[in-house]
Amino acid sequence: MDHYIQLRMAFSNVDEEEEIHTTIGELANHLCCTMRNMNLIMNKFMDHGWIRWSPQRGRGKTSVLVFCHSLLQAVQERFDRLLQSNRLEEAYALASAMPFSMREILMQGLQGQFGLRSDHGTQGRVDTLRIPQETAFETLDPTRAYMWGEVGIVAQVFDRLVQYNAERQVCEPSLAVAWESNPEGTEWTFYLHKGILFHHGRMLDAEDVRYTFERIISDQVNPCKSLFGSIHHIETFDELTVRFVLRFPNFMFPDLMSSMNASILPRDVEFDPMYPIGTGPYRLTRNHPKLLVLEVFPSYFRGRAFIDRVEIWQLSQTGRVESAIKQDLFPDGQARLIQHEVQGGVFMTFNMRKEGPQQDLYFRQAVQQLMDPQEMMGALAHTGVQAAYSLVRDKSKEKQMLERIGSKPTALSADSSLVRASELLQRSCYAGQIVNVWVEEGEKMETDMAWFAQRCALIGLKVSVTPGNPVDAVYHDEFASYDVIYTGEVFDEHVTLSLLTMYTFHNTLFLMALDDERKSELEREFRHVVMIQDSAERFRTLMSLEERLIQEALLLPTYSFREEHAHHVSLQDYRVVAYGMPDLRRLWVKRSPNTEEDTASYPAYIPLW
Template identity: 65%
Template sequence: MEVTEHYIQLRLIFSHVHEEEEVEITMGVLATHLCCTMRNMNLIMNKFLDNGWVRWSPQRGRGKKSILVFRLSLQEVAGEWFERLLHNNKIEEAYTLAASLPFLIRENVMRRLQSQFGLRSDQSARGRVDTLRIPQETSFETLDPTQAVVWGDVGIVAEVFDRLVRYNAERDVCEPGLAMAWESNPEGTEWTFYLHKGVLFHHGRVLEAEDVKYTFERILSSVDNPCKALFGSIQMVKTFDDLTVRFLLKAPNFMFPDLMSSINASILPRDVEINPLYPIGTGPYRLVRNDPNILVLEVFSSYFRGRAFIDRVEVWQLPEAGRGESVIRQELFPDGNPHAVQHEVQGGVFMTFNMRKRGPHLDISFRRAIRELMHPQAMADALNRPAIQPTYSLVRKHDQGNQRDEEMNPLDAEKHPREVTMEQQKWNEVEEDMAPNVGVGIGVDGSSLVRASAWLKCSNYAGETVNVWVEEGVNMEHDMVWFAKRCEQIGLHVNIVPGDVVKAIYHNELQAYDLIYTGEVFDDHVVRSLITMYTFQKTLFLSVMDDHWRHELERGCDQIVAMQKPVKRMESLLQLEDRLIQEAILLPVYSFSEVHSHHPSLRDYRVMGYGMPDLRRLWVKRSPTAPEESSSYSAYIPLW
């Protein structure tokens, strides 16, 4: 144990003692407090004195006590030690220290995190080194491109690997990646890709066509591979030489290049069995460290598209979800206003149902009751969060706002007239009963509650408690507090349980739940993202769908990729989404935006679809007046 830790330990024990206040004590008692021998205590005390941290007046003789005076405050010494631990990447030790401190001191110490995140430019023996530090609250589960679905994992996969094709969101086109060109037959059943020469994997071997073949045969040969359906149209992969590979398909697929730009289509080396936490790719960054506290990427100087500017990327795991982010945001830019980048997240927050479990939620009337309880506009009005926008589709361009309200009327015209009459009677009874309590006719909130009650009475709900899983996070959990209150008003009993999204996705922990409240974040290619959501077996949405809906979604996506015109593909996907919404299987609630703030010296700061800055483009315009040794450039990147 370092001498600083001994001093902190004593100051915690004597937290009631002020600086320069005399304490009568013996060396033996101090040794007991520090669980050490008398000899070691004398050595420790001498180091305290050398550092000027204490004054010590020893007294000789039986029964006599010496005088100890602390000169350095707990806040000062703990703060400096916390910062030193962070500087040495001893993150777990730093957080353990912070957790041991009194509340006010802990908050002051944690504010030192502010200086750690963003970009730091240092001069070393090997020249200038630019390091970007990013906070994260979700642990990494897998960096295998065929398994990754959580956006923290996906963000790292995007930097470590390359695909045959790159999607350019600014131009809305597919561009060369590992393949410099590609072509197909007129029927869209054969696609040939021509690879760049001399592309290196991180372990030094040159990329060949056989690596591409190996990558996709690995997917297709595994029954349990979650992205198998995404590439299910592939019948065979052939190589003609080291740089030419051809895909023979079972059916026409005019979206094939778009699918090749997917993270799941990242190319692996055939001569190395993949380690899910330490993969090898061809990307601009190679993975050099990955443990529970920190993940480190270093620039790959031999990258075939040119060396990236940022030399090192460190992703730090923050403890205690929700608290770390508020600390990082406080006074992050004391020297002036930052540049702000507004990022409208594609996708959104939604409610869905565990169609693999028995319960009242299998009744469409019950699901329509939930749809009314989760009414997007009512939630937005009640929560009054500037960053959220009520939505009725996961595709921003398709969102129709309140135009869907009329579709939520409990009197479904397709039903038998007698059933409509019965529902009309129940509607009138519920409207009369609830009017004094919820303010019928006063705003969307009250009217949606009336409709929810009507649907609930039409369902087979018998008063049982419904289990609701909600993705952990302050905002999502606040949403469910609002939802629970609305459920109470119409007599619906719910048990809401926050859960870790990583465990839910990778360890299948949703079987016990009836309702699932989560979100889906798309990348820049929205059409491909929707197809992935409907076919990738580990998305939260698809993991709770029954075999009927899985088959329907896969069949629908097979038809969509066979369409030649992109406009038709989007139209068909929206029709598929509309069907899910009409069946109350998918209940979109709101879309949201994030604000990235960064120092003006960080240039070409562009946010990718998954919420990370594009590290391949980011660079630093260092100020001529910056110190030669080091300089820091703050950046606020919302936690994944």
């Protein structure tokens, strides 16, 4: 079958039942084999009824070949056999080599392989969770990783000194069993659990903690250096006690220790950003461009996770229809739906590192009027989204702002934002030049920018919209030449820490677009916030900072969104945590007593990264 597909691809412009005049030598060249082997292969093809072959003898004479079996049929049969044999990587490679239209058909078949698969073999039962994703991994270094999927992997491979309990909204022990500070908040001492193992077999100690943070604060270009800029030096008293001496009071220090950026590394292994070693419930055993594999770490100090293996597959994003995939996964309707309200949201900002009209406040305010969230939601039929005036899901605040907007004179309500945008644009320094807009690629956000471009045309603002890959934007400075940026930010459960991270972690798209002077101003704000002892007051201060950024039209929130997960009823304790992943530390499968097969599948639909 592989030979037939290879030969049929060589004549992909030829229809079935169409005569091809060729020689056995030419065919052998296509399959890189001898003419003797080619004759044997042709006989096999004829035995299967895939071809008709009329060989001609004599120099210069051509034979007649007719394909009877279509390429799509052949590839589909081979693809299905690979799936049945659990050879997903080979199936994916086969689909990737096919023409676009055929590849999309095959990829939909591949989707049915995702979810949890429970196998009984010689070594007992093995439960494997397969997850599709569409954003390539650039780094798994916890001090640099920014993309949603990358941080999800970091969360499984590493632990931190502290963990944040979102339900109780408090910091709780993790690698550290306890901690304390002096009254001034300038010295913090952490006491480590005994017997915690790294994935390579050595026990964690205080020197690993010191190494982790000295690696950050000694590197001038580390993107999370500002987040831990309060650290002056680190002391270890014994193998289980470590003290941080700070430059200024920091009453959020335990919260910072719960950040993914604060994941603890082993000091005795040269760090590999694509094959990191941690203490987490899963260890990374494979990282191929098409497949990343996490295997359960049996010696995990909090107890072995239930799921034995997690496979994350890189899939082509082109033309995928997720609703159809989800429907195909659950033909019998045996699914439970979970609504995950994502903290953070979609926003527009400006490249303040580049000269252009965006440096003018009136220009930014004109764009702010054009990007009116209510008008966008009214014009576009987006599902699962809600107009937002903040990146924090605070219904009361949104309601107040909506009421304030709703109090405008009704005579201007229909076109007021366009009229105001036109007035502000005329007051600005805009001189008719084309404004380049970078938008994070994806159907929904590209639709937003098509609507925005139409609004711009109505007031004489010329824009050119270019979709871009956020991986390239973050790690390769893709949007340096653009004036306007349209993207999104996803927070974890600790909203206050997420806001601080957005304003201090230099790999966030918001900060990458900000000029150095404003970055320094945000760092000063950061110092002020962490010196506040009351957590409610810290949050209010950060919300005031966000409001100032919105008033200066540097941050233009548009909408928040939710995701819908669906999973088979046999998957128990399915809870969605930050970054859209099910909580692998809690997930387990209740296999039915009536299951007789050695293999059982439990579909799960996890929105693609």
